Amino acid sequence: MKKFILVLISFLMTVGLFGGCGTDDADKDTDIGTVTTETGEIDYFAQIPVIDMRKEEFTILINGHSWAIVDMCSDGFNSEIINDAIYRRMVQVNERLNIELKQEIQFEKNLKTIAEPSIMSGDCPYKILITSPKIAMSMYNDTTAMDQNNISTINFENPWWEQTIIDDINVSDKKYITYNQSNMVVYCSSYLFAFNQQMIDDNGLDDPYDMVNNGSWTWENVNKMMVNISTDLNSDGVSTPSAGETVGLVSHVNHCVNLILSSGATLCGKDANGNPTFGTGVDEKYANAYSAFLKNFVCNGYTAVADTVPDDFAGYTPDASGFTNFSYFKEGKALFMSTSTYEVSLLRESDIVYGIVVPPKMDADQEDYITPVYSGSDGFIIPNGFSKQEYDEIGIVMETLGVYSYNNLVDLHIGTVLHYRVALDPTAIEMINLAYNSKRIDIALANNFGGCTDTITVVIKKKDEGGTRYLRNIGGKIQSDIAKAIAGPA
DSSP, rough: OOHHHHHHHHHHHHHHHHHSSOOOOOTTOOOOOOOOHHHHHHHHHSOOOOOOTTTTEEEEEEOOOSHHHHOOOOOOOOSSSHHHHHHHHHHHHHHHHEEEEEEEEESSSSSSHHHHOOOOOOOOOEEEEEEHHHHHHHHHHSSSSSOEEEEEEEETTTTBBBBHHHHHSTTTOOOSBBBBBBBHHHHHHHHHEEEEEHHHHHTTOHHOOOOOOOHBBHHHHHHHHHHHHOOOOOOSOOOGGGGTTEEEEEEEEHHHHHHHHGOOOOSSSTTSSSSSSSOOSSSSHHHHHHHHHHHHHHHTTTTTTOOOOOOTTOOOOOOTOOOOOHHHHHTTOEEEEETTTTTGGGGGGOSSSSSEOOBSSSSTTTTTTTTBOOOOOOOOEESOOOOOHHHHHHHHHHHHHHHTTTTTTTHHHHHHHHHHHHHOHHHHHHHHHHHHHTOOHHHHHHHHHHGGHHHHHHHHHHTOTTTTHHHHTTTTHHHHHHHHHOOOOO
16 A cells, blocks of 8 residues: 555656646657556456547537536646646547547536437437436436447446446436546545644644544544534624634535435435335435434534525625635634535645545444535436447447546546645545545435435525425425336336
8 A cells, every 4th residue: 555655646746747748749658558567457458449430520518517627628738737638638539549529518508408409300419418417317218318238339347437326326227327537527526524734733633534544533523523623702602704713614505415425324225126215204314314414514503504594604705716615714714624526626725734534424333434426426428319330439439538547537636636735645645545435426316306405405504403304295206206217218
């Protein structure tokens, strides 16, 4: 492990120093990974067919976001590490397959409404869509998106495919939405906790890294640390950002909806066939996890959660980023911050000394730490209506994008997340690796069965510790949506 960490650190430092030099020679280093190593590692490049796609334009329609890296293509080198890697990959794929990769990014639009008319008419210009699981499910049920199991040139056993996430989201053994390392959205929307190292040291608190390793990094123990450092200068019983008081945790409602999964509890279960299940009432484990999470991280006087009603940040003016919770943590006024792996990379602009750690587990009896991923994280959707040959070509393009991204883009993103402030900290590298190796998504929230995601969001906004009772009111709709998802297209 130490040798791996040292190698990774050296690699990240080299990338940081030389990876953005802006050379126009896109052919350099294109023949990567084609030699079998002395340890007998598989030559994945040799397993992916090389075909001539006759300079065909291969357009990917992408859901745009400000909180994630969404690009699959680039206009050229600009000395930004991830952009340059994406451009280099695009050139490599174009040359290998004699193809012209294109992308179309649409912000604040439903990609289903954009793509479906052309899919239905049989002249869809998009070979791949990258959008949310909810849209994928809807398109699959409308027969405008296909089950990717039927593409013979895709091998989901290849290591660049996110098999756990794929299994978490898709109903039964279907694959109407998929993820691999060429699409960075999942890696930008995994949740972490950032902590203020100076506050830890000044208050003699336990080191979060040590707590992770000894199993004491739990909701209750983190809550105790939050109580320890919070202040109430105006004696109103609440640590308030507008009063400049120190708070234990800054967060956002959307984070909380997904962070409940760090307990291992999901709103829906799964049967032996991989089908989601929802009984007559909310599962007791999920109900208990929901209540405990709100008690520890939402409904108390020493946390500040953005977008609650009333808003905990009312009267506070954030910095230019506009993100109230993020801005307050950067000011050094909070011990912890729940954050995405993309957002935490922006902490390099702050002056505070910080660390990053996986989300705490619910209690000491929980065996593994779990890193929740934003339930709406965008994945690959393949439109219906193409020929067998076209589907074979799409599969080869997806595999080629994957193999050129494998052990490349994600590693570079780790360097961006850690940046120079903590990139030389081996423990921080272990934390980000642990986070990426323990990613999970709640199938019910991802597909929004019966509107459950909307309901959970509303009750957390209202800080309702018993909010799961409202899920019983939509239980019939949840069951109906699940049955429809299992049955598939009519």
